Amino acid sequence: MKHQQSLFALTILLSVTGGAAAQEHRPTARELVAGIQRHAGVEWSQKTVDTFKAGNPDIPVTGVAVTMMATMDVLQRASVRGLNLIITHEPTFYAHSDTPESIPVDDPVWAEKRSFIDKNGLVIWRFHDHWHMRKPDGIETGVVRALGWEKFQRAENQYLFIMPEITLQELAEQVAGKLESPMVRVVGDPAMKVTKVGFIPGAAGPEREMHALEMDDVQALLVGETREWETVEYAADAVSEGRKKALIVIGHIPSEQSGMEECARWLRTFVTGVPVEFVPAKQPFWTVAKH
Secondary structure, three states: OHHHHHHHHHHHHHHHHHHHHHHOOOOOOOHHHHHHHOOOOOOOOOOOOOOEOOOOOOOEOEEEEEEOOOOHHHHHHHHHOOOOOOEEEOOOOOOOOOOOOOOOOOOOOHHHHHHHHOOOEEEEEEEEEHHOOOOOOOOHHHHHHHOOOOHHHHHHHEEEEEEEEEHHHHHHHHHHHOOOOOOOOOOOOOOEEEEEEEEEEEEEEEEEHHHHHOOOOOOOOEEEOOOOOHHHHHHHHHOOOOOOOOEEOOOOOHHHHHHHHHHHHHHHOOOOOOEEEOOOOOOOOOOOOOO
C-alpha cells in the first residue's frame, strides 16, 4: 500500500510540475509496478509468474519498454532508447518460470544476456497472468483490434467470431497480413468456406485447442503455436475424415504481439512523467523460397 500511495503522489507531482520534477522525482520500477497492480482491475494472485525477473526494482525508471518477449534484440533496442524498465509478456530466460532446468547457469547465451541486463541497468518485469485475467483479456483485445474483427466477436464468448463467408485461403492470408506473420501454416482445404472462427492466442495447450476444434461453433481455429503430434495431428485427422475443420498456426509472437501494444496504450492512461513505448519483438523465423 505504501508503494501504491508513493506512486500516486509521484504521478500527481510529475503531472503538475513537468520536466524538471520528472528528472528529480522519477518513480522506481517497484513503484511503477505497484501502480499497474492497482489499476489492473483484477485481484492480484500470490502464485503468479508476474514478478521481477532481473535488475534492481528500486532504481528510478527512465522509460518503459513494453514488449511481447524480452529477447536480446528487444533489450538492445530498448537500452539505446533509454528505456530501462522492460515489461514483457513472455519469459526472458527460456522457461515459463524464467529458470531453465536444462541449461547451466554458465551457459554462454544465458550468461551474456544476464550480463547485458546488469551492465545497462535494465529491470525486467513480466506481465502475463493478470493481463490475460482482465475482462476482456488484454491480449485478445489488442489482437482483435489489429485484425479489425470487433464487429464479428460474439458477445457471450470473446474467443469466438461469426464472419461473412470467406475461404480458408483468404482467411489465412488476411491473418498473416494484419498480424505481420510470414510464417502462417494451415491445415485444411484452402477452398473450404468459413464463417465460424475461434481464436486462442499463444500456446494454450492441446486440450483447450482440441476441445475448441470439436465445437460446432468453430470451423477454423487460430492458434499461436502447438505441437505437431497433438493439435495439428487432430486437425489433420478431422480433415481426412471429411469434417469441415481447419487449423491456422500463426506463430506465438505475432499471435499475441498486438495485445502488448494494447498494454502500452493502457499504461499511458495512468503512467506519466516517463515515456512508455511499445518495442515489438521480431518474428524469429524466415522462409525458404521455393525453386
